[in-house]
Amino acid sequence: MRAVHDPGRLDEVVAEVTVGTADDVDHAVRSAHEAFLTWRDVPAIERARKLLAAADVLSGISRRTGPATRPRARGRRTGGADGLRARRRIRAAHRGRWPRSS
Numbered sequence: 269m270r271a272v273h274d275p276g277r278l279d280e281v282v283a284e285v286t287v288g289t290a291d292d293v294d295h296a297v298r299s300a301h302e303a304f305l306t307w308r309d310v311p312a313i314e315r316a317r318k319l320l321a322a323a324d325v326l327s328g329i330s331r332r333t334g335p336a337t338r339p340r341a342r343g344r345r346t347g348g349a350d351g352l353r354a355r356r357r358i359r360a361a362h363r364g365r366w367p368r369s370s
Contacts, residue, residue, distance in 0.1 A: 319358055327355035
C-alpha cells in the first residue's frame, strides 16, 4: 500500500492505494484488448444504451441502487457531483457535442 497525500497539505493522507507492478499493467492491457474485441461488435445503439446506463449509475440515479454517496476526506459525503459531471459529458457526447470543462 502507498499513501496518497493532499497536494495542498502534504502532511494529510487522503487515501491508501495498492501499488501495481509491470505484470499488473500487462494483465490490465490484455484484459482491455480482449474486452474491446467483443465491444467493437456490439451495435452502436446498444453501446450507447450501455454508456447512458453507466452515466446514470455514475450520477447516482440508478433505480437499483438509489442515490450514490461515497465517503470523502475529512468525513464529508458527496451525493455524486463527480458522477453528475460524468453523466452530463456522456449524454452531451451522445448528442454529438462536448460540454465545456466544469
